[in-house]
Amino acid sequence: MPHTSAGPQIEQLITMLSRLPGLGPRSARRAVLHLIRKKEGLLIPLGRAMNEAAEHIRSCDTCGNIDVKNPCAICQAPGRDQTSLCVVEQVGDLWALERAGAHRGRYFVLGGVLSAIDGVRPEDLFIDRLLTLAETPQITEVILALSANVDGASTSHFLADSLAKTGVKVTTIARGVPVGGELDYLDDGTLAAALVSRKAI
Numbered sequence: 001m002p003h004t005s006a007g008p009q010i011e012q013l014i015t016m017l018s019r020l021p022g023l024g025p026r027s028a029r030r031a032v033l034h035l036i037r038k039k040e041g042l043l044i045p046l047g048r049a050m051n052e053a054a055e056h057i058r059s060c061d062t063c064g065n066i067d068v069k070n071p072c073a074i075c076q077a078p079g080r081d082q083t084s085l086c087v088v089e090q091v092g093d094l095w096a097l098e099r100a101g102a103h104r105g106r107y108f109v110l111g112g113v114l115s116a117i118d119g120v121r122p123e124d125l126f127i128d129r130l131l132t133l134a135e136t137p138q139i140t141e142v143i144l145a146l147s148a149n150v151d152g153a154s155t156s157h158f159l160a161d162s163l164a165k166t167g168v169k170v171t172t173i174a175r176g177v178p179v180g181g182e183l184d185y186l187d188d189g190t191l192a193a194a195l196v197s198r199k200a201i
């Protein structure tokens with residue numbers, strides 16, 4: 001069923017926007033109307049920014065962050081602590097920790113967590129890449145900052161076992177975070193406190 005009495009291009013725009021997380025058909029319709037009303041100030045620059053992003057953004061070969069540079073700006077930043085590596089599930093978690101200003105070291109994006117139910121196996125994540133990186137002599141600590149749910153916890157234990165042979169110190173963020181909580185949804189203070197009170201795993 002069409003969303004509006006508008007033409008197919010506008011219908012397609014609404015359909016595509018309604019697939020974004022947090023947007024249903026109703027908010028997609030409102031967003032499209034808003035974009036059309038603000039054609040010069042919003043629709044055209046947004047279209048340009050999306051084109052630009054689609055063309056230049058890529059995943060960092062070192063840490064998995066996304067940026068227009070590879071290695072990314074964080075991996076290349078000279079002022080960052082090169083001894084500490086914080087492992088997160090997704091790029092959104094990395095961004096959340098950066099917003100909180102909670103971690104001054106490097107990051108590694110694992111690509112998810114192990115899950116028997118969802119059929120996610122170790123080879124589906126960037127575990128080999130993490131182990132190689134952890135063997136870099138500069139790195140002395142790996143901080144596991146995964147979600148506080150069953151899959152996050154079992155992945156942390158799997159990683160701690162795998163990292164044991166590298167001799168690096170492995171810590172996990174403290175569970176000031178709610179059980180079942182996903183990092184991306186936490187407020188900055190909770191995240192920062194959880195990172196500060198990390199403990200050996």
Ligand SMILES: [Zn+2]
Binds near residue numbers: 064072073074
């Ligand atoms: Zn990077």
